[in-house]
Amino acid sequence: xxxxxxxxxxxxxxxxxxxxxxxxxxxxxxxxxxxxxxxxxxxxxxxxxxxxxxxxxxxxxxxxxxxxxxxxxxxxxxxxxxxxxxxxxxxxxxxxxxxxxxxxxxxxxxxxxxxxxxxxxxxxxxxxxxxxxxxxxxxxxxxxxxxxxxxxxxxxxxxxxxxxxxxxxxxxxxxxxxxxxxxxxxxxxxxxxxxxxxxxxxxxxxxxxxxxxxxxxxxxxxxxxxxxxxxxxxxxxxxxxxxxxxxxxxxxxxxxxxxxxxxxxxxxxxxxxxxxxxxxxxxxxxxxxxxxxxxxxxxxxxxxxxxxxxxxxxxxxxxxxxxxxxxxxxxxx
Amino acid sequence: xxxxxxxxxxxxxxxxxxxxxxxxxxxxxxxxxxxxxxxxxxxxxxxxxxxxxxxxxxxxxxxxxxxxxxxxxxxxxxxxxxxxxxxxxxxxxxxxxxxxxxxxxxxxxxxxxxxxxxxxxxxxxxxxxxxxxxxxxxxxxxxxxxxxx
Numbered sequence: 001x002x003x004x005x006x007x008x009x010x011x012x013x014x015x016x017x018x019x020x021x022x023x024x025x026x027x028x029x030x031x032x033x034x035x036x037x038x039x040x041x042x043x044x045x046x047x048x049x050x051x052x053x054x055x056x057x058x059x060x061x062x063x064x065x066x067x068x069x070x071x072x073x074x075x076x077x078x079x080x081x082x083x084x085x086x087x088x089x090x091x092x093x094x095x096x097x098x099x100x101x102x103x104x105x106x107x108x109x110x111x112x113x114x115x116x117x118x119x120x121x122x123x124x125x126x127x128x129x130x131x132x133x134x135x136x137x138x139x140x141x142x143x144x145x146x147x148x149x150x151x152x153x154x155x156x157x158x159x160x161x162x163x164x165x166x167x168x169x170x171x172x173x174x175x176x177x178x179x180x181x182x183x184x185x186x187x188x189x190x191x192x193x194x195x196x197x198x199x200x201x202x203x204x205x206x207x208x209x210x211x212x213x214x215x216x217x218x219x220x221x222x223x224x225x226x227x228x229x230x231x232x233x234x235x236x237x238x239x240x241x242x243x244x245x246x247x248x249x250x251x252x253x254x255x256x257x258x259x260x261x262x263x264x265x266x267x268x269x270x271x272x273x274x275x276x277x278x279x280x281x282x283x284x285x286x287x288x289x290x291x292x293x294x295x296x297x298x299x300x301x302x303x304x305x306x307x308x309x310x311x312x313x314x315x316x317x318x319x320x321x322x323x324x325x326x327x328x329x330x331x332x333x
Numbered sequence: 334x335x336x337x338x339x340x341x342x343x344x345x346x347x348x349x350x351x352x353x354x355x356x357x358x359x360x361x362x363x364x365x366x367x368x369x370x371x372x373x374x375x376x377x378x379x380x381x382x383x384x385x386x387x388x389x390x391x392x393x394x395x396x397x398x399x400x401x402x403x404x405x406x407x408x409x410x411x412x413x414x415x416x417x418x419x420x421x422x423x424x425x426x427x428x429x430x431x432x433x434x435x436x437x438x439x440x441x442x443x444x445x446x447x448x449x450x451x452x453x454x455x456x457x458x459x460x461x462x463x464x465x466x467x468x469x470x471x472x473x474x475x476x477x478x479x480x481x482x
Contacts, residue, residue, distance in 0.1 A: 035350045043358055296346040297339065 010102045014091045018243050025242040026053045028284075029291055036295035063231035068131060071228060075129030080229065080236040082122030087240040089115040090247040095169045097260040097275030108169040109161060112251055113154055116206060116244065120146040123215060123225045126237070130228035138224020141302060142215030145205060148309035149212070153202035155317035159195040159324045160188040160255040173259030177266045185263035189256040192324065196256045198317045203248040203290075205309070208241060210294035214302055249286035250279070257282055371427045371442035374401075374420055376460055379467070385439035388413045388466035392431035392440060400424045401431060405466070413466035422448060423456030437469065 027042070027050065034041025042049030067076055093108030095101035105111050120143045127139015161167055164175035178186045189196045205212035215224045226237045253259060259282075260275030262268070271278070300308070357364055376384045393401045400421035408414045429442050450456060 032350075034354070036346045038349055038352060038355045040354045040356055040358065292343065292346065292350075296342045 011092075014088065014102045018088055018091055018239070018246075021246045022239040022242045023053045023057065025245060025287065026056070026238075028287070029242075029294075032288060032291040033295045036292065057235070060232050060235040065231045065233065066228075068228050070131040072129040072131065075125045076228075077233075079122050079126035079129055079225075080233040082125060083119055084122075084236040084240045086115040086118035086122070087243045087247065089118075091243070093169055094247070094250050094254070095173065095259065096279045098170060098174075098272065100276045101170065104170070105168065107167045109157055109167045109172070109251070109255070112247060113150070113157065116247070117146070117150050119240070119244065126229070127225040130225070132228050134221045135225050135227045138215045138217065138221045138227065141217070141221075142208065142225060144302075145208075145212060145214050145305060145309075148306055149202045149205035149313070152198050152309060152313040152317040153206055155314070155321050156192075156195045156199040156202060157251075157255060158321050159192040162325060162328055163188055163191070169254045169259070173254055173261060176258040176261060179264065185258060185261075185266075187256060187258045187263075192256060194316070194320045195324065196252070198313060198320065199252055199256070201313065202309075203252060204293060205305070207244045207248050207290070209245070209290055211297040211300055212305055213299060214305060217299065219299075245287055245290060246283065249290065250283045252286055253279065253282040257286075366444050366446065370444055370446070371429045372446040373422055373427075373443050373448060373458075374425065374431060374440055374460070375443040375445070376418075377439055377441055383467060384415075384461055384464055385437055385467050386415065386418065386461060387437050387439065387469055388415050389436065391434050391436065395430050395434040397428065397430060398424050398426060408465060412468055415461050415464050415466050417459050417463070418461035420458045420460050421456065422458050423453070437467070439467070 030052070031041045031049070042052035045051040045055045067073070090112045092102045093105040093111045095108075123142040123146075124139045127135045127137070127142070130136070160172055164172040166172060166175070172188075176186050176188060180186055180190070184190060208215050215221075216226070217224055221227070226234055229237060258266070260272075260279040262271040262274070262278055265271040376386060379385050388403055388405045390403055390405075393403055398421075402419045404416040404419075406414045406416055427442065432440050432442050448456075
């Protein structure tokens with residue numbers, strides 16, 4: 001097969017995964033939140049409401065594509081693309097198993113984080129281009145928040161990367177094979193527990209999930225930066241948000257929970273063959289926890305949010321990075 | 334400990350998730366109304382199927398929204414005749430003061446709660462039309478009532 005065709009097919013597979021994820025995750029969010037609120041959630045479209053998101057996609061596709069007259073034409077049109085494309089790019093370095101991967105990037109983790117850091121530019125463009133005060137407030141909040149939480153996110157990623165000695169996601173997963181002391185799986189979450197907590201908090205903020213959903217702030221800003229968007233342009237932003245959730249959860253699984261490895265059976269060929277399913281299961285469990293947090297905690301204030309990142313999370317993650325580097329050198333794990 | 338509140342909150346929502354939904358698919362399934370639920374005003378009838386309303390007009394005076402009105406005329410024997418008992422459902426706030434004020438227990442807050450209508454006319458109801466009002470004296474002595482009949 002020609003390399004070009006192969007690359008095209010891999011990209012298509014990533015797009016398919018993204019779209020399916022979007023559809024599944026939106027239903028999952030509704031069902032999980034409903035469960036936490038003692039409600040039923042969607043039940044009407046299809047059995048158990050499974051076709052609800054499909055119906056929503058058709059609704060979004062057939063809606064009028066509206067642009068406010070005062071909006072900046074090019075920024076307004078470009079913003080959904082700029083929000084969506086990086087979140088799609090972040091899929092490419094992910095590895096579902098040793099053989100199931102979209103690309104084999106030696107700087108995979110860095111690539112995911114770099115792609116993620118492009119998102120606030122798109123959100124800021126959407127906020128500015130919409131020429132509306134709520135949108136602008138949402139855009140500015142998103143930019144401030146995502147810049148603040150990118151730093152602890154990257155620092156928390158450093159621990160597993162140092163342990164594995166590689167930025168390649170497959171190498172990081174393979175470094176988590178085996179057990180410590182005969183029973184404990186060699187997952188990096190144990191030595192990097194603090195790092196994982198920082199990663200979880202920063203990841204929740206990077207994906208604008210509820211304790212940190214300043215940019216959307218349903219009750220104050222009426223979906224913030226996406227306020228003036230309708231139809232599929234809004235759909236793209238919405239989809240990007242859910243695909244970011246998947247990316248953060250998948251990254252967390254890769255870095256801290258042994259990726260596609262089944263604990264105690266990580267050399268078993270059957271377990272390795274089931275790798276992609278195991279990886280998806282772990283990732284969806286991670287997403288379920290993110291939704292659980294989302295359904296529990298109220299939104300923090302903007303100043304609390306920024307102060308928590310700059311004054312607590314960044315110093316702690318810096319100290320933790322230095323400490324884990326020293327311990328790693330001393331113990332030679 | 335820092336973060337303990339977050340963990341407690343997470344425990345509460347997890348308990349909720351384990352409880353399962355307390356809502357139902359509404360038009361298909363319904364929850365029983367509480368016994369004292371107050372919905373649209375309706376009349377009570379005696380064992381002969383006649384309204385217990387005496388047309389004393391206390392409910393009309395009591396209603397804070399001024400949505401009850403009774404048109405009364407006199408019968409030949411001097412009793413009261415209700416030409417119409419009008420109730421503006423659309424403006425009713427279900428406070429139940431009319432029911433509390435009624436000395437003859439003739440009206441009640443019913444459990445009819447699906448009150449939406451596509452026709453505005455449905456929001457004004459004529460609860461009674463062209464019936465003789467009950468007489469407290471007649472009701473008190475069935476023998477006399479029989480004699481009157």
